[in-house]
Amino acid sequence: MMSIKALLAKPFAKYIYNSVQKWAKNPIETQEKVFQSLISEARNTVFGKDHNFEKINTFLDFVKQVPVRDYEDLKPYVLKVVEGEENVLWKGKPLYFAKTSGTTSGAKYIPITKESMPTHIEAARNAILLYINETGNSSFVDGKMIFLQGSPILEKKNGIHLGRLSGIVAHFVPKYLQKNRLPSWETNCIEDWETKVDAIVEETLPENMTIISGIPSWVQMYFEKLVQKTEKPVGDLFKNFNLFIYGGVNFEPYRAKFEKLIGRKVDSIELYPASEGFFAYQDKQSEKGMLLQLNSGIFYEFIKADEFYSEGPKRITIKDVELDVNYVMIISTTAGLWAYNIGDTVAFTSLQPYRVIVTGRIKHFISAFGEHVIGKEVEQAMKEATAHTNIRISEFTVAPHINPESGLPYHEWFVEFENEPEDFQLFISKLDHSLQQQNSYYFDLIEGKVLQPLKITVIQKDGFQNYMKSIGKLGGQNKIPRLSNDRKIANALYDLKVSK
Known part of the structure; x- marks a missing residue:
């Protein structure tokens, strides 16, 4: 018999599906609203004044005033924020810094603001709800869900908390999922990964696990330890485990190994989260690619990857992208990143709605x-x-x-x-x-x-x-x-x- 929670999930999923469709079916208009809102909100910031935001009315104005930057180029502004200055890249101060590994100068500090934080949570939630709406499968909401992630213990720097993105997000798990969520807070705080996975194995073995989520390489290690300990496939240990949620790396090289470890096929949902924003998620089991989040306070630009290093490459918006072309994705966000090159390359698999796959990095x-x-x-x-x-x-x-x-x-x-x-x-x-x-x-x-x-x-x-x-x-x-x-x-x- 289906629980009240599982029954209620279906109408909520339908409601969210309809609200997503509203913006997904009006992509150009949605992005224009995001663009105008970003410029308006940041006019009086240090960055906004330095780049004449009061004179920016159109995307072409923006291109003239704001060059494409990577972290190194934006760093002088970020350091002011890290030192505690207000109204630098975005109004006020950020709530958090997501600390990531820098490629040329040690740690990178990516701001997360009160406007940008909810979009990370909503996108992850909506990915699951759209899956429920499409498949009709909501029974998993009664089981236990595991999210393999970094430690939620945060440091503080000039009054702003900082940590890995997955650790920050751990503080925002919705109340209705708290009882279902594993591992425990204590286990999640274990720093040594092998010790942590051993503890997770012990915690999860007696439970009714229905959703397992994480980077494939880390989940594979968890599965291998389960199989090693019990000499049973994961699918036998967790008979109701039917949904694997992943992001961060390409799953294809792992798929065959996962099916062997689980002992059967399970549905999967691909996510495209990053410290800089939650960009896309798989909205349909039958379609290739992930739905680009056009209504999440992120304005997107694209530059053809093979033109990226040429003199003055052309910057375009979603209305001019083509299918199956490798683009460098450039973002401006409610966290105060402006014409920011995250280094990823994407290709569009659909233009109605806009769906992308991650094709790699602009550099090898x-x-x-x-x-x-x-x-x-x-x-x-x-x-x-x-x-x-x-x-x-x-x-x-x-x-x-x-x-x-x-x-x-x-x-x-x-x-x-x-x-x-x-x-x-x-x-x-x-x-x-x-x-x-x-x-x-x-x-x-x-x-x-x-x-x-x-x-x-x-x-x-x-x-x-x-x-x-x-x-x-x-x-x-x-x-x-x-x-x-x-x-x-x-x-x-x-x-x-x-x-x-």
């Missing part, structure tokens, strides 16, 4: 586990590991190894040496240490035993040249990507490795 990267390692970091690690030695490198590239035959996943470095290290273990240790020092996410994953330290596969002399030749890209401007987020290059290089 590895983020199979949410670590966002970039080319600069692996190059710096190699530079430091070979400094003051006679080790010489001809070429290298890095790829994630998600499902090794044994042990934890790791980063695999394919290296062609001109002069090999005498002590391979010391060389690997230096490489890994340097990468951990540069990238706090990678450090957390190694410390938390989600990843094991990197491994090196030695490539034979001229191996990289032979690979480039085999794909018709030898010479000219063609370069081996320093890193990639899949195994395409890695698998091809296996034929060229040195047998040891």
Whole structure:
């Protein structure tokens, strides 16, 4: 028999579906309202005055006054906010800073304001409600739900709380979900990831788990520990578990492994949250892509990825985007980010309504586990590991190894040496240490035993040249990507490795 809670979820889901349809069916008008509201609200901020917001009436005015910036470019303004100044990027002070790993200068502080915070919560809630409306399945609201996330313990800086986004969001779980939610507050506060997962296994085993949510690599670790402890598939342990919610990385490489661990297929909902905003969520099980959140205080611009580094690339709004084109996504938000490049590339899978998939980063990267390692970091690690030695490198590239035959996943470095290290273990240790020092996410994953330290596969002399030749890209401007987020290059290089 269905509970009152499960019964009430259906009309509420229908109501939310209808309200989402109102803006989704009027996308241009919705975005214009968001744009005008943002400019109006921020006119008297330091940023607004510096960029002549009082003269901005149209998107073209905005393009003339406000250049595209990444975090480094916006940093002088952010530092004023961090130091406690008011009305800098947005009116007043932010409620929180989401602290993230910076790519070039340590930690990044992304402001979250009283206007932007609710949009994070609403988007996550609406993703579940639209699933209920589409499938009619609401029985899971009576079971236990787990959200694998960072510690909710927050620091304070000049009166403003700061922490990882998932830890901040933990403070805003709606009251009607509090009793259903796991893990407990105490378990959620455990810093060491392996200890935390062990505690979560103990807490969840006796429960009726119906929703499990988190980054796939972390959830996989949790599932593996459940199976290891009980020698049963997850689907047998949790007979009513039918919905997996994920975001942060591409799920496809994990899907087959998940089905094996669960013992059956389960529905999934993809989310696209970030510290800078909650951009999209999967609104239909049958459609590819996620519904772009056009009514959440975020104004979107797009630049074709292949034009991004050219002189004065064209900035467009949603009304001019095309299907299946790789765009760099630029945002302006109620948190005070203006023409801000988050570094992601997206492609539209639908224009009625506007749905996107995340295609990667504008720069090469590895983020199979949410670590966002970039080319600069692996190059710096190699530079430091070979400094003051006679080790010489001809070429290298890095790829994630998600499902090794044994042990934890790791980063695999394919290296062609001109002069090999005498002590391979010391060389690997230096490489890994340097990468951990540069990238706090990678450090957390190694410390938390989600990843094991990197491994090196030695490539034979001229191996990289032979690979480039085999794909018709030898010479000219063609370069081996320093890193990639899949195994395409890695698998091809296996034929060229040195047998040891």
